[in-house]
Amino acid sequence: MAIIRPTLEQVQDLASRLHIQLTPEQASEYLALMQPSFDAYDLVDELPDFIPPVRYERSSGYRPSSTDNPLNAWYYRTEVMGASSGKLAGKTVALKDNISLAGVPMMNGAAPLEGFVPSFDATVVTRLLDAGATILGKATCEHYCLSGGSHTSDPAPVHNPYRHGFTTGGSSSGSAALVASGEVDLAVGGDQGGSIRIPAAWCGIYGMKPTFGLVPYTGVMAIESTFDHVGPMTSNVRDNALMLEVMAGADGLDPRQSAPKVDAYCDYLERGVIGLRIGVLQEGFQLANQDPRIAEKVRSAIARLEALGARVEEVSVPEHTLAGSLWSPIGCEGLTMQMMHGNGAGFNWKGLYDVGLLDKQAGWRDQANALSPSLKLCMFVGQFGLERYNGRYYAKAQNIARFARAAYDKALNTYDLLVMPTVPITAQPLPEPGSSITETVTRALEMLGNTAAQDVTGHPAMSIPCGLVDGLPVGLMFVARHYAEGTLYQAAAAFEASVDWRTL
Structure with a gap:
């Protein structure tokens, strides 16, 4: 017409x-x-839209009752059975609810998107199904994924499996909770400031943020296309490596990718750490809100790696702190333009667009007052930078990000891995309903000090569980060279095999 x-x-x-x-x-x-x-x-x-065909049967699913969803970790339940054989045959998967699963509602934690139903599968969904996995549904995520806590989702706050009433971390909150509680074997998370690694640390699971562009983001709702990452969340290292083998590689549809270097990650699992060079990143232990008990657990885990044969030294990379600071102008101005003004897609990039999602996201303007405080805060900062300074600080921060990346690269020429606490504190109590803006925002952003930097520089980073403090999990984070995910798995597997982290 x-x-x-x-x-x-x-x-x-x-x-x-x-x-x-x-x-x-x-x-x-x-x-x-x-x-x-x-x-x-x-x-x-x-003309008909040119989108991928849906190849696996599924039902639209249902919203589980609170009785069947005690952690509020599920947004929607369904069952999509993949191929009869493959690397992930017999494995069950939950998808973060910003990942398109055709025919099944997707809300991205935000009321303006309620009722949206994708018409095609994200690339990672198709790859998981082709590898034999069974998808059991969509995991609750934070409001537009703009929180490192688990209290901003419009469906409901997600509870920590280790302590009800406490945060799981976010924004891949439901993904982590479902893996940690044993409801699924595997989950897919997204990471723009730590959203895979933070909940992995607080729920005692393994969370991998791959090298920028290694895993196609096609069919996942964007926040800021230079930060967008998607990756595996699992209860053990081998499943994580298997999952990345399935998910990684170019799909020809995601302009974030540029000839990504795929590896056989499971080949690294038995190599041990003898001779592996590990740099203990001093700045990663110097955050203002660093809990000394967390630091002690992480240093004990590093000592265990040293006892297993790794060569461990202290190293300083001041640009680690700089990279974290660069997140604000890039992230706030970028998400304001792409996710909000650009209706979840933006312009000036070649890729697979979800036209239906664009139409639905445009409705945020009619519900703007109901946006989460953490998203509003980022939008206020972003809009001010765009209007008052014409985006020059976004542009300059992107330039400086290359300098921060070079500093990481220089350190990683000497060391195979950098190591630090994933987050500086243990999981915190969920804010009470009606909490102040300040408390809501604080609980959403207080844990980003070490994780945001690698989204800026694009380096792969993995959180592994390394002990308990007051009965709550502690995460240790490894950072490696671009496309050196195998080295991350090498160290993670050696530590996993040496001890039951729950006893530490």
Whole structure:
């Protein structure tokens, strides 16, 4: 059908919003000249969309009751059975609820998206199903994924499996809780500031943020295309490595990818750490809110690696702190433009667009007052930077990010891995309903000190469980060279095999 043409008055109004003044005569002339372009719009409207076919049967599923969902970790339940054989045959999977699963509702933790149903599967979904996995549903995630806690999701706050009433971490909150509680074998999370690794640390599981662009982000709702990562969350190292083998590699649809270097990650699991060079990152232990008990657990785990044969030294990389600071101008201005003004897609990149998601996300403007405080905060910062400074700080921060990456690279020329606490504190109590803006935002952002940096620099980073403090899990984070995920698995597997972390 033909698109609606603007009236003469609407053309004048459009011009005015573009800071252009038109006389009625000029507007009429332009309106006539616009018609051939609108004919092209008509053609696009008539053609079917060019999206991947859905290859595995599934039902639309259902919202589980609170009785069947005690941690609030499920958003939607369904069952999609994959191939009869493959690397993940017999394994069950939960998908973070910003990942498209055709025919099954996707809310991304936010009321403006409630009722949206994707029409195609994300690339990682198809790859998991091709490898024999069975998808059991969508895991609750934080409000537009803008929280490192688990209290901002519009469906409900997600409870920690180790202590009800405490946060799981976020934004892949439900993904971590479902793996930790044994409801699924595997989960897929997303990471733009630590959203895989934070909940992995607080729920006592293994969370991998791969090298930027290693795993295609196609079919996952974007936040900021230079930060967007998706990766595996599992209860053991081998499953994590298997999952990454299945998920990694170019799909030809994600412009975030540039000839990613895929490896046989399971080949690293039995290599041990004898001779492995590990740099203990001093800045990673110097966060203002560092709990000394967390630091002690992590240093004890490092000592165990040293006893297993690793060569361990202290190292300083001041740019680690700088990289974390760069997140604010890039993340806040980027998400304001891409996820909000750009309706979840943005412009000027070639990739697979979800037109239905774009249409649905445009409705956020009608519910803007209900956006989470942490998202509002980022939008206020981002909009100010865009309006007052024309995006120059986004641009300059992207330039400086290359400097921060080079500093990591320099340290990783000497060391195979850098190591530090994943998060500086243990899981905190969930804020009470009606909590102040300050408390809500604090509980959403207080844990990002070590994890945001690798989203800026793109280096792979993995959180592994290394002990308990007051009955709550502690995470140790490894960082490696770009595309050196195998080295992360090498160290993680050696530590896992040496001790039951729950006894530490």
